[in-house]
Amino acid sequence: MRRYRFKLIHGLLFVILLFSSCLWISCESKMDNEDTSSQTTSVNKEVLTVDPQAVEILRRGLDYLRNLKQFSAQAQNTYEDILESGHRVDYEIAGGVTLKRPNKLRTERYGEKMHQIFYYNGKTLTLYNPDEKVYATSQAPATITEMFHFARDTFGISVPVSDLLYENSFELLNQDLNYAIVVGKEMMGEVMCNHLLFSRKDADFQIWIADGELTLPYKYVVTDKTTPELLSFSTTIYDWNTNPTISDNFFNFLPPKGTSKIIFLKANAENGDGN
């Protein structure tokens, strides 16, 4: 009898261990399957919430944009804010972007009584307000990505849609993601787009990338999670032209008569000339 009981306990333990091992192995293989095409996160439970398909669509879209030698598009920007009265308000600024690889960019924006043009020709950057007839210019780094960093860090200048125009936009956007999903397919005007949602610690961002061969972005929304109201800014990009005829002079600023040259205030210094 004693020997029989001993055998039964062993049998039970064996079954329990076998069952838990099978369970664990099935979990592991499921995690492996989901992780095969995702290079975003390391081995952790977080990987379960990053859909590799969303990351892949983002990569394809931004690669396509990066490989275009030149393009132009219009952009409609909406900025959310809270009024002193506590009401939420949206501000609209229209704009346009023209880019020529490797290092030429011109953007324009129109707000209420605000008209500003940004020029970058690979050597200098210029900010020009035609209505006030003033401009400021500065030497600039030789690539678009370096110029964006320089303009932002040195002068605090922002450029519309710049998140998507970096040469390494995908790598930058793909960092530190803890959530990524394909929300679904939606129409932007006449274009069927994949609607993607990504999240990191301080911000969520959504992007609508065209389905099919020409995987251009049609909308981009960033939600600042550090604001209690979860304020967002969004850009709708339209009138894409992936092969415009542009001369290099389009990116050079020649001050019209009666225009005054002014200075850039340095972002981290008390005062300074941008030249």
Add this chain to the structure above:
Amino acid sequence: MVIKKKGEKIMKTNFNYSFIMVAIITTVIIVLFSDIVEAQYGRMHRATRRRTAIVVSSATHEKDEQAAAQQKSTETTQTTQTTQSQDQTKSQQTTNTTPPPTTKTTGAALAIGTVVTSLPEGCKTSSVDNQEYYHCGSNWYRSAFQGNTLVYVTTDPPK
């Protein structure tokens, strides 16, 4: 004889079970341990990554632009300069950079390098070396871009 044979049989069976169990337990321990190590490595790997706030920074910097747009609209509606100054302060709070402090525009003498978002009334414009100067009360101003916003900075009188 029979009992002895039975005993031998049972011993053999127990040995097989023990062998399989030890193998399974060892496998489970190794696999679990490797998972822990991998998870720890992943955590370390993430910690060493450079955190680039590309999305957030563009969100906050765009607010600067929005403040600029607001500044324009407040200028047109002749609202008080306090509102503009608050807008400016708000934009300063949201940006990563620390631009010079913006103050209200008054007729009183201001320290050189003070940034204002609009000029007081009754300024005289003069151009020296293709640079526009604004003489307002006891202050001289020059235009400048603070980010994407057009501002005015107090300066020494032109020579």
